[in-house]
Amino acid sequence: xxxxxxxxxxxxxxxxxxxxxxxxxxxxxxxxxxxxxxxxxxxxxxxxxxxxxxxxxxxxxxxxxxxxxxxxxxxxxxxxxxxxxxxxxxxxxxxxxxxxxxxxxxxxxxxxxxxxxxxxxxxxxxxxxxxxxxxxxxxxxxxxxxxxxxxxxxxxxxxxxxxxxxxxxxx
Amino acid sequence: xxxxxxxxxxxxxxxxxxxxxxxxxxxxxxxxxxxxxxxxxxxxxxxxxxxxxxxxxxxxxxxxxxxxxxxxxxxxxxxxxxxxxxxxxxxxxxxxxxxxxxxxxxxxxxxxxxxxxxxxxxxxxxxxxxxxxxxxxxxxxxxxxxxxxxxxxxxxxxxxxxxxxxxxxxxxxxxxxxxxxxxxxxxxxxxxxxxxxxxxxxxxxxxxxxxxxxxxxxxxxxxxxxxxxxxxxxxxxxxxxxxxxxxxxxxxxxxxxxxxxxxxxx
Numbered sequence: 001x002x003x004x005x006x007x008x009x010x011x012x013x014x015x016x017x018x019x020x021x022x023x024x025x026x027x028x029x030x031x032x033x034x035x036x037x038x039x040x041x042x043x044x045x046x047x048x049x050x051x052x053x054x055x056x057x058x059x060x061x062x063x064x065x066x067x068x069x070x071x072x073x074x075x076x077x078x079x080x081x082x083x084x085x086x087x088x089x090x091x092x093x094x095x096x097x098x099x100x101x102x103x104x105x106x107x108x109x110x111x112x113x114x115x116x117x118x119x120x121x122x123x124x125x126x127x128x129x130x131x132x133x134x135x136x137x138x139x140x141x142x143x144x145x146x147x148x149x150x151x152x153x154x155x156x157x158x159x160x161x162x163x164x165x166x167x168x169x170x171x
Numbered sequence: 172x173x174x175x176x177x178x179x180x181x182x183x184x185x186x187x188x189x190x191x192x193x194x195x196x197x198x199x200x201x202x203x204x205x206x207x208x209x210x211x212x213x214x215x216x217x218x219x220x221x222x223x224x225x226x227x228x229x230x231x232x233x234x235x236x237x238x239x240x241x242x243x244x245x246x247x248x249x250x251x252x253x254x255x256x257x258x259x260x261x262x263x264x265x266x267x268x269x270x271x272x273x274x275x276x277x278x279x280x281x282x283x284x285x286x287x288x289x290x291x292x293x294x295x296x297x298x299x300x301x302x303x304x305x306x307x308x309x310x311x312x313x314x315x316x317x318x319x320x321x322x323x324x325x326x327x328x329x330x331x332x333x334x335x336x337x338x339x340x341x342x343x344x345x346x347x348x349x350x351x352x353x354x355x356x357x358x359x360x361x362x363x364x365x366x367x368x369x370x371x372x373x374x375x376x377x378x379x380x381x382x383x384x385x386x387x388x389x390x391x392x393x394x395x396x397x398x399x400x401x402x403x404x405x406x407x408x409x410x411x412x413x414x415x416x417x418x419x420x421x422x423x424x425x426x427x428x429x430x431x432x433x434x435x436x437x
Contacts, residue, residue, distance in 0.1 A: 021218075022225040025280045031353070032282070051184040059191045066198075068218045069280075070287040070323060073198030080191045084184075131199065133284040134330070138351060 004046045005102045011164045016041035016157065017061065024068050032145040033152050038065060039124050040157030042079060043086060043117055047100045051087060058083035071132060078127035082120050090116055104165040105158070117157060122150040212316060212323045213278055213289040219321040222278040222289055230418070237418045244307045269384045271305075271421040272296060279326070281354040281414040286326035290420060293317040301382070303423040309388035309411035310334055310376060311420050322422075328354055328414060335380055336389050339373040341366050347374065347389050347408065354414045357390065359406040368395050368404050381428040388412075 020038040027035045042058050049057075062076030069075065091097055093115045094108060105113045126146045133142055202212075213219060230237070274292035292298050294317050304311045304324050312326045325332050327349060334347045336359070345362040362368055372392040378385025390408035397404050425431075 022221050025278075025283065026225065026229070028282055034282070052187050055184070055187050055191055059195075062195075067215055068213060068221070070212045071199075071285075072202045072212065073195040073200075076198070077192055077195030080188060080195065084188045129284070133351065138284075141352070 003101065004048065008102060008104065008165060009044075009046070012041050012044050012160075015160050015164060016044075017064075021065070021068050024065065029152065030148075032141070032148055034145070034149045035153050035156055036065075036075075036125060036128065036149065037153040037156040037160070039079065039082065039121055039153065040117070040160070042083060043120055043157075044103045044161070047087070047090065047097065047103055051084075054083045054086065055080055071128075074128055074131045077131070078124045081127060082124045085123070086120060089120060105161050106165060113158070113161070114154075118150065118154045121154050121157070122146065125150045125153065213287065214293065214316055214318040214321040214323040216318060216321070219277065219289055219291075219318070223291065226275075226277040233416065233418060236416055240307060240416075240418065247307070268426045270424040270426065272298065272424060273419060273421055274298070274322075276417050276420055277321075279414070279417055281326065281328055284351045285330065286328040286354075286414075287315070288312060288324040288326055288417070288420070290322050290324055290422070291320070292422065293320045293322050295319055297424060298322050298422050302425075303382040303384075304420050305383065305387050305423060306412055306417060306420045308413070309390070310383060311412055311417065313382060314422065324420075326414065327357070327410065327412070334383070334389060335377045336374050337377040337385075338362065338366070338368065338392075339375050341368075341372075343368075344377055344379070345374075355410050356393070356407050357410055359390075359392065359408050360403065362404045362406060364397055364402060364404060366404075368392060368397075368406060370395055374408050381425045381431045383423060384425075 017038045020036070023035075025034065038061065042054075042061055045054060045057060058079035059076050062079035063072070065075040066072045090100075090103075094100065094112050100107060103116075108116055126143075129142050129146050129149075130136075136142070213222065272292065274290040274296075276288055277291050278287075278289035280286045280288075288304070288311070290298075290304070298314060298317055300314050300316055302314045304313060310327055312324045312329070312332060315323045315325050317323075327334065327347075330349060330351055332349065335344065336347045337344055338359075343362055343366045346360045347357050348360060349357045359374060370392055374389045374392065376383040376385060376387040376389060388411040390410040392406055393409040394407040395404060396406065
């Protein structure tokens with residue numbers, strides 16, 4: 001069993017969460033692309049952390065983001081939901097989870113990383129836009145916002161992960 | 172036995188999950204009350220300071236635009252001053268008194284389906300929840316909650332903001348409400364069908380509630396639709412405020428608000 005890489009987690013936290021906060025709703029492309037890439041920090045928490053802790057981590061991170069965006073409960077709720085299904089989803093996508101501890105683009109391989117991260121980012125974004133919108137009206141706008149923003153956030157998480165976890169290192 | 176423990180363990184996770192989601196739903200619901208002085212929003216000191224910092228950086232890139240707006244505002248004030256001097260004698264009519272208080276915008280969203288502004292100015296400078304917020308070009312929003320030095324403002328681009336307005340040419344009352352689509356278009360509602368509403372009519376605040384003074388620009392009618400079965404027009408207006416560039420706003424303080432509201436409540 002591998003040890004948890006503390007350095008990687010700290011870098012994830014700084015790069016994904018602390019950079020996100022002042023830039024929330026300032027990084028926008030066009031009129032429907034928002035980057036909520038802080039979710040990457042939660043998704044890339046070590047696999048061996050027990051699920052109640054993951055839920056609490058999701059809740060507190062979401063609440064911090066909520067304070068910055070005037071949406072108490074929305075980001076927190078979405079994060080808790082994503083953290084609840086995270087490990088279940090990881091077991092479905094990745095065949096061999098026995099030796100998995102640190103989650104990054106090397107331990108999951110490229111396709112595994114995409115299959116694991118993107119759907120969860122998408123679910124998170126859909127929940128946020130749906131609740132913020134307060135219903136299913138303007139459905140086309142809603143879904144296009146969710147898809148484009150999820151792609152954008154995912155790209156940022158992916159690139160930052162490449163920068164944080166150098167390829168040469170063995171895990 | 173191990174299976175039993177496994178089962179219990181899984182149930183524990185699910186219980187925590189449910190508990191946290193219920194807390195979240197409660198937060199969402201209680202935040203949706205119109206006004207509250209709750210700390211979980213952007214007028215909270217920590218998040219406001221972070222927002223001020225990042226606004227300070229981006230302000231440098233907007234200096235040209237800010238200067239231009241200030242110049243336009245000065246021009247307008249100069250013109251008004253000339254008018255006032257010319258009609259100085261006729262100014263003795265008692266009117267409602269509104270004070271305005273300038274404030275810097277430190278955070279502003281306009282592309283979400285619910286939008287807020289955070290402004291630098293709170294209880295210490297006399298800003299209270301419920302006050303109207305305008306800019307040099309028109310209506311911006313209404314104060315939602317305040318802390319000591321910061322305030323969170325409902326943008327006009329929030330589905331809960333309904334502004335009592337008047338079509339200037341015909342003096343007809345209606346309500347302006349944002350329809351969550353783009354940041355420059357809102358709906359004008361409840362204008363009855365016997366009024367000849369036209370594209371290009373100016374819509375201003377009515378001044379009937381004590382939030383906004385009368386005759387503040389809201390927008391210009393850009394689309395009119397009237398089918399045979401409709402009692403009211405379905406009209407869209409182009410908002411006069413450009414929410415994409417809003418460096419400074421003014422908070423409207425209505426001096427006799429309490430008196431007016433209490434006499435109207437009788």
